Amino acid sequence: MVTDNKKSGRRSGKARGRLLPLVFIGPHLILFSVFVLFPILYGLVISFTKWDLIGTPEWVGLANYKEILFNMESTYHKDFVAGLKNTVMFVALNVPVSILVPLGFALLLHIKAKGSKVFQSVYYLPTLFSISAVGIMWMQMLNKRFGLVSIFGIKKALTITNPWMWIMLIIMSVWWTMGTNMVIYQAALGGVSKDLYESAALDGASGFQKIRYIALPSIRFQLLYTLVITVAGSFNVYGQPLMLTQQGTGGAPKITVLIMTITNLAFGSGQSIAGMASAMAVILGVFILVVSLIQFRLTTKED
Amino acid sequence: MMRKKIGKAGLSLCMAAMLAAGALTGCGGSAEEEAQTPENAAAEDMTEGAAEDVTEAASGDEIEFWNFFTGPDGDNMKVLVDGFNATNPAYRIKNVTMASGDLYTKIPTVVNSGEGIPDLTIVDVARIPMFYEQGLLESMASVMENAPEVKKENYNALVWDTGTFDGEQYAVPLDMGVIGVAYNKDLVEQYAPGVLDDNLITIDEIKEIIPKASADGIVTVPVSFFGYEQALALAKQEGGDLFKDENTPNINSPEFTKAVQTLKDIVDLGGCSEEGEENLQLFMAGEAIFCPDGVWDANALNAIEGLNWGITNSLCYNTDTFYNFSNSNQFVMLKNDKRSDEKEKVIADFLEYVRVNALEWARSGQVPASSAADDEAEYAAMNQHFFVSAPEMEESIRFNNYKYSGYANDAIGKVFGDILFGHTDLEEGLAQAQKQAEDNIAQNQ
Numbered sequence: 001m002v003t004d005n006k007k008s009g010r011r012s013g014k015a016r017g018r019l020l021p022l023v024f025i026g027p028h029l030i031l032f033s034v035f036v037l038f039p040i041l042y043g044l045v046i047s048f049t050k051w052d053l054i055g056t057p058e059w060v061g062l063a064n065y066k067e068i069l070f071n072m073e074s075t076y077h078k079d080f081v082a083g084l085k086n087t088v089m090f091v092a093l094n095v096p097v098s099i100l101v102p103l104g105f106a107l108l109l110h111i112k113a114k115g116s117k118v119f120q121s122v123y124y125l126p127t128l129f130s131i132s133a134v135g136i137m138w139m140q141m142l143n144k145r146f147g148l149v150s151i152f153g154i155k156k157a158l159t160i161t162n163p164w165m166w167i168m169l170i171i172m173s174v175w176w177t178m179g180t181n182m183v184i185y186q187a188a189l190g191g192v193s194k195d196l197y198e199s200a201a202l203d204g205a206s207g208f209q210k211i212r213y214i215a216l217p218s219i220r221f222q223l224l225y226t227l228v229i230t231v232a233g234s235f236n237v238y239g240q241p242l243m244l245t246q247q248g249t250g251g252a253p254k255i256t257v258l259i260m261t262i263t264n265l266a267f268g269s270g271q272s273i274a275g276m277a278s279a280m281a282v283i284l285g286v287f288i289l290v291v292s293l294i295q296f297r298l299t300t301k302e303d
Numbered sequence: 304m305m306r307k308k309i310g311k312a313g314l315s316l317c318m319a320a321m322l323a324a325g326a327l328t329g330c331g332g333s334a335e336e337e338a339q340t341p342e343n344a345a346a347e348d349m350t351e352g353a354a355e356d357v358t359e360a361a362s363g364d365e366i367e368f369w370n371f372f373t374g375p376d377g378d379n380m381k382v383l384v385d386g387f388n389a390t391n392p393a394y395r396i397k398n399v400t401m402a403s404g405d406l407y408t409k410i411p412t413v414v415n416s417g418e419g420i421p422d423l424t425i426v427d428v429a430r431i432p433m434f435y436e437q438g439l440l441e442s443m444a445s446v447m448e449n450a451p452e453v454k455k456e457n458y459n460a461l462v463w464d465t466g467t468f469d470g471e472q473y474a475v476p477l478d479m480g481v482i483g484v485a486y487n488k489d490l491v492e493q494y495a496p497g498v499l500d501d502n503l504i505t506i507d508e509i510k511e512i513i514p515k516a517s518a519d520g521i522v523t524v525p526v527s528f529f530g531y532e533q534a535l536a537l538a539k540q541e542g543g544d545l546f547k548d549e550n551t552p553n554i555n556s557p558e559f560t561k562a563v564q565t566l567k568d569i570v571d572l573g574g575c576s577e578e579g580e581e582n583l584q585l586f587m588a589g590e591a592i593f594c595p596d597g598v599w600d601a602n603a604l605n606a607i608e609g610l611n612w613g614i615t616n617s618l619c620y621n622t623d624t625f626y627n628f629s630n631s632n633q634f635v636m637l638k639n640d641k642r643s644d645e646k647e648k649v650i651a652d653f654l655e656y657v658r659v660n661a662l663e664w665a666r667s668g669q670v671p672a673s674s675a676a677d678d679e680a681e682y683a684a685m686n687q688h689f690f691v692s693a694p695e696m697e698e699s700i701r702f703n704n705y706k707y708s709g710y711a712n713d714a715i716g717k718v719f720g721d722i723l724f725g726h727t728d729l730e731e732g733l734a735q736a737q738k739q740a741e742d743n744i745a746q747n748q
Contacts, residue, residue, distance in 0.1 A: 052747060053411035054437045075742040146584055157579035247527070247579055247720035267408055270709025271433055273746045 040285075047278035052271045064279035076265075076276055080283075083258035087284075090241070090257060091234040093170050098230045099223065102178040106185035107211060120186070127179030135243020138172045142244075160254045165245050169255065173240050177233075181226045188219035224299050228292055235288045238263070258284055366394045366646055366653070370425035370632075371403035375602055376667035383663055387656045394649045396423075403427070410637065414439060420639040423650050428465050428631035431474050432706040440473040441636040445644070447472060449651030453658060459697055462631050462672045465704050473635065475654050476672035478664060480630035481690045481700055482532040482597045484618060485604065488611040490521065490592040502615050502689075503622050504593065506537075506565055512592065513574035522591040523574035524618070526566040527723055528582035529595035531715060532628040536617035537562035539626040539701060546705045550748070552740040554711060555733040563722060563729060565620075570723050578724045586612075597630070598687035601668035614686045616699065627690065629700050631672065707744050714739035 022029075047064055049057035068080050105123055109116045126134065141148045142158045149158065158164040196214045205213070216223070241255040253260065258280065266277035372380045377400055384398045399421065401409075407430070413419045426434060434440050443466070447453050453475055455463045466474030484504060491499060495512045498504060509524060516523045526533060535545065543558020553559065569575055576582055576591065586594035587607045595617070596604075604612050619625040634654055636642065657664070661671035665682045670690050676682045677691055690696050703712065717739070718732035727735075 050746060052437065054414065054439065075739045143581060143584075145580060146588070157577065160579040247724075251527070251720045252717050264713060267404065268709060268713045269429065270707055270713060270743060271437070271747050272411070273743060276746065 043278045043281055046274055047282045049275045051274045053266075053274050054272075057275070060275065064276050065283070067276070068279055068283065076280075079256075079261045080258070080280055083256055083261040083280075084284075084287075086241075086255050087235060087237065087258045089166070090169070090237050090255075091231060093166060094173055094234045094237070095227070095230050097170055097174050098177060098181060098234070099227060101174050102180075102182035102226075103185050103223075105178065106182050106189060107215065109182075109186060110189045110215075120182075123182060124179035126176050129176070131176070131239030131243060134172065134176050135239065138168070138244055139246075142168060159244050160247055165254055169240055169244055172244055173237070176240070181230065184222050184226055185219060188222040189215060192218040224295070228295050231291055231295065232288050235284065235291070364394055365397040366422040366649055367397050367399055368423045368425075368653075369399050369401065369406055369409075369421040371406050372400055372425070372667075373402055376599065376669070379663055379667040383657055383660060386660065386663075387653050390652075390656070392649045392652060394646055396653055410439070414637060417640075420637050420641070422636065422639070422642055422646055423653070424635050424637055425477065425632050426474070426635050428462070428474075428476075428629075428633055428702050428704045429708050429712065431466060431633060431635065432468075432704055433709060434635065434637075435468050435473055436706055439637055441638050441642075443472040443475055443636065445647045446475070446636070446651040446654060449648045450655040453651065453654050457658060457674060458672045459674065459691070459700070461698070461700055462629075462702065465631065465702050466633055466635075474633040475635075477632045477634060477657065478669035478672050479690070479700060480597050480599050480632070481627050481670055481687070482529050482595065482629060483614045483616055483627050483690065484524070484533075485586060485594045485596040485600075485612055485614045487586065487589060487592055488613055490516075490589065494521065494523075494592055499613075499615055501622055503619055503625055504615065505619055505621060506569075509569060509574060509593075509618065510572060513569070513572050516592055517573045520590075522576045522585060524569060524593040524595070525576040525580065525582035525585060525591055526569050526595065526618075527575060527578070527580075527720060529597065530566050530723065531712075531719055533595050533618050534559065534562040534566055534719075535628045535701075535703065536626040537565055537620060539628075540620055540624050545703060545708065545711050549706055550744055552707070552711050552714075552737055552744070554715060554737040554740060555730070560729065560733055563719075563733065567723050567725075567729060571725075575723070578720070598670055598690070599668045601686055604686075612686070614689055616696070625699055626701050627696075627699050629670075629702055631702060632669075633672075707740065707747075710740045710743040711736075714743075 046057065048059060048061055050060050050064075051057035067074050068076050071077050109120050109123075139159060140146070144150055144155055144157055156164060158168050192215060196218075197210055200210050200214055236259055237257050238259040241257055242253050242260060245254040246252070247254060262277045262280045262284070265273045265280070368384070370380060380400075381398060384396045388395045406424070410424075413421070431440070443453075458476060459479060462476040462479050463472075466472055466476060486499065494516045495508065498508050498512070504524075513523045538544075538556070538558040538561070541558040541561065543553065543556050543562070545553055545559070547553045547556075576585055582591070582594060583596065583600065583603075585591045586596070587604065587610060589610065596614070598614065601614075604610060616625045617627050634657075636647075636650065658673040659675050661673040661676035662679050662682055664671045665676050665679075665685060665687070668685075668687060670687050674691070677688075682688050683692075690700065705711070714736035715733075718727055718736050721727040722729050722732040
């Protein structure tokens with residue numbers, strides 16, 4: 001009897017042991033399932049339908065994908081290609097700058113000069129603003145007639161003319177988002193042993209060499225992590241070009257990225273074209289997934 | 304050791320529980336926050352008595368009223384809601400204000416789930432035929448039965464008709480957001496004396512003004528701002544409509560092509576502002592003689608010290624005929640089995656209250672759809688009263704309210720600026736917009 005109790009106690013203890021991790025990850029799992037996994041699966045299903053979000057969805061199989069990818073005359077194909085082109089352009093321009101600029105600031109702050117905490121807060125602050133506020137601020141600042149730039153005699157519409165609109169878009173994006181990467185790099189740099197720097201100094205290494213051969217290799221994983229999330233985030237760009245590159249109040253943005261096309265299809269002024277929008281979103285998702293996998297693969301290879 | 308483990312596990316569990324609870328309260332809180340908008344808070348500050356009423360209302364059943372009056376017009380709507388609630392109705396109005404994009408995104412969600420459907424909603428006139436076709440709208444027959452004065456005779460007839468389908472009323476209009484041409488009286492005196500004697504600005508007159516004004520660095524008329532509505536008005540004068548029939552867009556019609564070409568000519572002659580300008584700011588700064596604009600900007604323009612302005616009809620080819628295109632905010636009831644007859648009676652009382660107190664809504668800058676305030680001296684002194692000051696003005700108002708006008712508006716909006724400023728060929732751009740609208744309509748058939 002006692003043995004049975006012991007056995008069952010051990011069994012229930014084992015069961016508890018098995019269940020305990022679930023308790024820990026449970027809340028996150030629930031939130032992840034409700035807000036991420038289910039919407040992804042739901043979106044995937046919608047992409048095979050014709051649906052206005054109100055009536056009954058009509059199953060159309062791969063028709064939406066065929067239209068987007070292969071019907072050259074279709075508005076959806078043209079919009080998809082144009083949106084993807086601009087999105088890829090944004091990723092190509094934004095990612096290197098969004099890695100290098102915060103890294104530079106993190107290295108500067110790592111010197112811990114007087115007032116570095118204040119600067120850290122100031123650099124991080126824009127990350128807390130909404131994109132609407134950031135967009136309005138930059139639009140006003142870059143207004144050639146009434147804005148800050150007009151004081152310096154700039155008479156060019158910087159937010160709607162090439163190549164300035166791209167340059168301004170990247171500057172604004174980096175200004176807005178650099179805080180997150182900067183903090184990650186700062187934390188990583190803080191974890192690098194001082195002994196390494198001291199040894200290097202004894203060997204006569206210059207400041208640049210210390211960065212090149214000690215700091216950067218030591219924070220390699222953080223750099224790779226931020227590279228992956230910055231690439232994924234950049235593919236999802238929406239608010240920055242929408243706010244900054246409008247042709248005047250209420251005008252269409254000069255730079256149309258893919259998420260804008262998707263949003264306009266699903267939530268434009270007319271009936272929702274949710275099926276087509278979902279199909280575009282799925283294609284974009286696959287694109288991001290492939291790029292992320294390649295990045296991971298390259299990382300693993302180097303390891 | 305064991306105690307340490309239990310302690311760590313307990314702490315983790317507490318944190319997990321807090322996370323879950325936080326998430327749940329977060330969900331609950333967000334709904335509360337939506338109802339408690341800054342407009343609500345501002346209006347509560349305005350009258351202490353009303354604030355007490357609002358507090359009492361929280362415990363009773365309410366009529367949930369969704370609207371998108373997030374700007375200063377939200378204060379005027381709050382005054383109307385508070386004024387109505389102060390009459391102690393059986394159900395009090397709960398004023399839920401949100402951005403229009405959020406409102407239109409939420410509607411399919413609540414309708415599909417059948418939960419949280421608002422009792423009363425403000426919808427723009429352009430969406431009403433679409434909502435009617437989608438079967439989202441409840442007839443207003445019961446409301447009109449309970450409030451007999453809520454009838455066509457007491458409203459601008461044209462705007463009233465936008466809510467009529469198959470002889471039945473599905474929307475009650477609140478206002479008309481007419482888009483005309485604002486003008487700077489001092490600059491008109493200087494560069495275009497006598498042009499407004501007939502309240503009409505013809506294209507030929509504009510072309511005559513341009514050289515004089517641009518010589519002084521003054522913009523004649525920034526047609527890139529609300530230029531689409533000017534193009535619609537011009538096309539309408541030539542007999543062109545945006546749709547040939549319910550399902551066929553008419554974007555690349557000769558009439559609309561000519562209208563856009565006319566505006567492009569103004570740009571090419573140097574009468575418009577440069578691309579990307581903040582045109583309303585330009586007008587406010589006294590650097591533009593005319594500016595296409597909606598009446599709702601009246602309060603913003605009034606706030607500019609020294610700006611002596613008025614508003615007149617949209618641009619026209621000649622003085623034989625003219626049109627003014629308009630938006631309109633309208634009250635609708637989304638289909639909801641849970642809405643009781645008693646609630647519909649209170650909704651009727653509220654709409655009657657809004658109809659009678661149209662002057663308060665006129666203070667927001669809009670042209671009230673109800674004619675109750677038309678003869679009020681305070682309203683007559685407002686610039687937007689121009690559009691109800693004579694029968695020909697009232698009859699000139701048109702609404703872009705086709706079943707698929709949303710598609711046409713989006714498609715034209717995408718190319719309009721590029722056509723005006725020469726980045727896209729006119730015919731190519733309009734053909735592209737036509738194709739986009741056709742493709743989108745095909746998705747709904």
